[in-house]
Amino acid sequence: MTRSVVVKIGTTSVTDARAGVAQEVLDSVAQDVVELRREGWAVVVVTSGAITAGWNEVGRGRPRPTDSITLQAVSAVGQPLLMDAWRRAFARHNVVVGQVLLAPLDFSHRGQYLHARSTLEALTALDVVAVVNENDAVADEEIRFGDNDRLAALVANLVTASHLVLLTDTSGLLTADPRLDPSATLIDVVVSIDSELERSAGPSRSGVGSGGMASKVAAARIATWSGVTTVIAAARESHPLVRALSDANDFGTTFEPRAERLSARKAWIAFAVASSGTLEINQGALDALERHGRSLLRVGVERRSGDFFEGDAVEIHGPHGEVIAKGLVRVGAEGFDAGDDVVVHRDDLVLLRRP
Numbered sequence: 174m175t176r177s178v179v180v181k182i183g184t185t186s187v188t189d190a191r192a193g194v195a196q197e198v199l200d201s202v203a204q205d206v207v208e209l210r211r212e213g214w215a216v217v218v219v220t221s222g223a224i225t226a227g228w229n230e231v232g233r234g235r236p237r238p239t240d241s242i243t244l245q246a247v248s249a250v251g252q253p254l255l256m257d258a259w260r261r262a263f264a265r266h267n268v269v270v271g272q273v274l275l276a277p278l279d280f281s282h283r284g285q286y287l288h289a290r291s292t293l294e295a296l297t298a299l300d301v302v303a304v305v306n307e308n309d310a311v312a313d314e315e316i317r318f319g320d321n322d323r324l325a326a327l328v329a330n331l332v333t334a335s336h337l338v339l340l341t342d343t344s345g346l347l348t349a350d351p352r353l354d355p356s357a358t359l360i361d362v363v364v365s366i367d368s369e370l371e372r373s374a375g376p377s378r379s380g381v382g383s384g385g386m387a388s389k390v391a392a393a394r395i396a397t398w399s400g401v402t403t404v405i406a407a408a409r410e411s412h413p414l415v416r417a418l419s420d421a422n423d424f425g426t427t428f429e430p431r432a433e434r435l436s437a438r439k440a441w442i443a444f445a446v447a448s449s450g451t452l453e454i455n456q457g458a459l460d461a462l463e464r465h466g467r468s469l470l471r472v473g474v475e476r477r478s479g480d481f482f483e484g485d486a487v488e489i490h491g492p493h494g495e496v497i498a499k500g501l502v503r504v505g506a507e508g509f510d511a512g513d514d515v516v517v518h519r520d521d522l523v524l525l526r527r528p
């Protein structure tokens with residue numbers, strides 16, 4: 174089986190305060206990508222930095238705007254600058270790059286999702302390195318990813334990658350925030366992500382990147398549930414990608430994939446599709462789902478909310494409001510009380526509480 178990796182580089186690594194795009198970082202990542210390809214890896218790059226590079230071009234030293242319409246317009250200026258820098262980084266190795274801009278809706282519609290997959294596969298077959306970013310200029314602010322960590326995890330799921338590497342401005346996941354606690358140390362390996370780890374990752378502070386550690390851990394959760402080994406590591410080190418993928422586990426933080434990997438389709442249901450409603454179920458139904466792996470029947474649903482249609486995704490809540498599962502409904506909200514007894518078939522259901 175070919176090994177394949179999605180490597181994401183964050184805004185603070187792709188750009189620097191004075192020069193816009195940090196060409197030397199892109200050069201270094203490109204060199205690693207070329208080396209990995211020589212070893213037989215398939216590689217997809219996810220890049221951030223369009224907005225920062227764009228503001229560097231049009232802002233003339235003014236403070237960065239905060240309104241999303243301007244920022245999205247600015248991304249349209251930065252995106253070609255970014256691609257030009259990636260093109261130059263790979264051209265010295267005679268490798269061609271192709272730009273793929275994705276928005277959340279591309280993941281939500283199954284047909285569109287499969288189409289995006291075919292395009293990425295075709296680029297790989299053409300020996301082209303796909304360079305992906307969010308389609309910032311057009312995506313509706315309400316439904317944008319906003320950070321490329323989640324996008325990268327979904328791309329890893331999309332191309333059924335074996336590895337996801339998130340290159341950033343820290344050495345990995347630390348035991349505490351080093352700005353508050355100087356004794357913080359690097360965590361080498363995370364075997365499973367629990368809610369405490371998610372909480373301790375805290376929010377972003379860099380001001381330009383929009384992800385931060387919390388969004389990286391959330392991305393690692395999506396990826397590891399999809400069976401993808403995930404590494405968070407420092408971008409501005411020598412050979413960051415090659416070292417992140419070495420078996421030695423001595424560079425960055427490695428998140429081991431769950432043994433029970435979700436199929437690509439179930440991971441898509443769990444993490445890519447936005448939910449259009451909620452079903453609150455009773456204890457009997459909860460046991461049937463979690464203990465016996467059954468489908469959800471209408472009798473188990475106590476309350477529902479949302480305007481969902483047949484085939485839409487819904488969140489399934491337990492009797493105490495806890496999120497239990499996500500699934501695709503077989504009946505829309507309108508015909509809910511009259512349709513088939515099976516409301517969410519177990520083939521379309523993903524339990525979210527398993528460690």
Ligand code: GLU
Nearest residue numbers: 221222223224320321383
């Ligand atoms: N898509 C945004 C950009 O290229 C970056 C989002 C992020 O910081 O992850 O500027």
